[in-house]
Amino acid sequence: MSTRRDFMGMALGGFTAVGAVGGFYAAKRTWDPLPSVKAAGSTIVDLSQAKEGEPMTEKWRGKPIFVLRKSADMPAHERDVVVKGVRYHVSIALCTHLGCIPAYKKASKTFFCACHGGVFDTSGINLPGLPPPSPLEIPPFAIEGNTLVLGSEGPEYLALKKNNLVV
């Protein structure tokens, strides 16, 4: 009697566990980011608004983005985003050390992070000997006419990514 009883009890317990997995799946889906949050994950940047030599700040997925239309005296770099023959530096404006927002210094043409003194040049490259371990990150983008769509991965972005230039 007892072995049979235990077997039925265990079968019921096991089957209940299967149901619980279903319940946990529904619970997991409830925790997922909402579709509206995901849909809001792309930002369109109108490049005609960019002034030469002066970075403008955009917002993408809650983070600040630098878009700098390079002037002639700023060195070109393979990380530059070229739209209609104009060079832009585009990056997530968070220092790669601990995530503070660097400020653009016009005089030295650098991005300076006040938190721990990190410095990046106009191509977003970190100057050696300072805390930041890597260049400013380039967000995924696609070029559409004279605009950048932040959040979607266009061929230009994928090319940069392939050459390990986005980070």
Added chain:
Amino acid sequence: MKELKIFGVVAFFSLLTYYLVEPYAHHAMHAKFDAQGNEIKIESHGFVYDGTTEAAASAVAISDLEYKIGKEKDAKLKASLEKKLTLAKDVQAKKATFWKEVATIGQLTGNAKAGEAAFASCTGCHNGLNMNMGGVIPPNLDHAGALYDENYLIALLKDPAMASNVDHKYADTMLHPMGSIKGTMSHQQIADVVTYLKEKKAAEPTAKTAFMEACVRCHAMRYDKVTQLGDIPKTKENIKTGHDIDAMKYAQKVAEEQATLAGYMGKLPPDLSMIIRARSEHFMETFIEDPQTQLPGTSMPRVGLSEAGYEKVHEYLMDIGDPSKPARDMAGPWVLGFFFIFTILAYLWKSHQWKDLH
């Protein structure tokens, strides 16, 4: 077995209570009665527009008045009731004549080409520009042939207020925004224009397009980001101030349109995002077919959707108001199946546990 008998008793009283508070109480609550206490059944007529609902309403109004006159003792009140009766009979005759004429026009053979030429004068207002004219935005007619009933379109061109069954609203000084068309078109011209609409504007609309053309100028749908002016445009906030000035400007435009509309309709027509849950299927069907049957005196016009047109609008209302239906239909059998098997296993376990107890 004793337990089954007890279960039967519990189930009986539970179901009795359910029957009383749900189907029975809801029926009693929404039933409509005439003056003599007979229930008036409101039924759908398959979205056919030939004056049937008007005739039925007139018949009830007249018999109610006659009944009241028969019972009234006070001579003065009796006289005023008799006056009302004369008016009701006038309305009845007027409507009957109107729909008879509509039927005659329906017999004519329309010429689409001539209709197209005549239709040119309509595009002055029906231009899709979202401009308020006389209280309301004229509807976009891009899919009119697919959405609206032929007989209704004939009636509308003949007399818009009568076709929409809101003539009571325009009895005094108020003008129907499209009222100027009344009597300006010959019967042949009406037949031509309707033939043109039925032939050339008959492209199959999507569910949303059907709603946008038939309902949106009065009703917003905020769960689909739709206002009386259509889809809410995408705008961007100013990153330095956090304000989205374009959105504010748009909101003001919507508010102004709503104020004009509310002035014209008497109140702001409701947002329809949840209407499919707030009203029964039967209500929706009969109300859209003829709003006066469910809400006598309402300023909502009959829009003249054909059955196919109504199905499209209904589909959109379901998509927005009850979006979980596909997921429910998918998951329901699985969950119920799970509990069936669970119950069988639990019964087997219980049987073994209780086997040697008695």
Added chain:
Amino acid sequence: MAKIDKKAFPFSKQWLDDRLALTTVMKVLNTEYWIPKNINFLWAMGMVLAATFGVLVISGIFLLMYYVPTVEGAFDSVNYTIMTEVGYGWLWRHIHGIGASLVFLIIYIHLFTGIYYGSYKRGREMIWISGMLLFVLFSAEAFSGYMLPWGQMSYWAGMVITNLFSGGSLEAYSFVEWIRGDYVPAQAFLGRFFMLHVFLLPLIIIATIVFHFATLRLPHVNNQEGKEVDFDESARLWKEGTVESRKKSEVIPFSPVFLSKDIFVMGVYFILFFYLVFYNFDFAMDPVNFDPADGLKTPAHIYPEWYFLWSYEILRPFSKDVGLIAFAVAQVALFALPFIDRSPNVAPASKRGLFKYWFWTLLVIMIALTALGKLPPTDPVFAAMGLVFAVAFLLMGPALYIITKFEKKIEEGA
């Protein structure tokens, strides 16, 4: 300090027993918590209620993550965010709505079972009183929850029910305003009912459920015949462990024997539950509440959810003050049941003479009041019936006192 086996492996059975007396706890709560053998499926309603409460808590947690307790945001957070955007948000909402309705169906079955078998007497008074307390708490929980979607019914139910606290001719409107935190139900009202619904009331309910369980401990659960079981002797027989002694024993342990039956009943119950969740949920989510709250437009018909209808109907047929008093009496009358019933018998109603008729009359009256509470009072027939049944309900108390006073004692073994 107690003796501790220092060599016990951490978290082994011995180690846990030394620290938590785990084996003893399991015995006290499960394997040696004795339940009479002579019971039917109605005895499973307690565990069905516990399970339903659990389901309500779990579904409530997921709703709470996206619900916005503001008058501007509440309606859309429920009807748009949760129903459209949140993955399986609709499932939690339907479960919560159906659960809130079914929990009352089971409470009423549980309550009428107690009355039928006389389970509120002879040492079981505290079980009854704590149970009635839970009924009141669940009512408050249901009412406060009904406010949260902020639809037309939420708003107007909130308006009407809080107005009851003006006390009729006492005209204590400042008290009503104090309850609402405003002249009408508005942000302050929604905020405080939200707090009550998701925090304070559940906390008190959980504590009261524990108390309700505790009240069962000494008098034990009743049985189908109202027989006084010798629990010590029966427990000894059960523990002997032979098939013969277990047959002779009049009890079973809560776990696993009683529980196996509970779980089977729960299985049947959850088939009904989820059938309603997927295919027939409208009765638990009133259409009127899908119109957003509008303080300038009263809906054509205002009625509470079905489980409040009987007491609502006792309020309705009388003039304002009399109605309020009748309503107040109806709320507390059931609490007093163990003290109104003067009969010495604990037995099923079928064996208790006139009490049998009293029981079925009470059931019919309450169902009639429930139906009339929703039927339009403008109909003169319904209005008259409402008055008759409300008066009849109030007379049931004195009737019980008289009937049971003259009830003959049933001899043991008769």
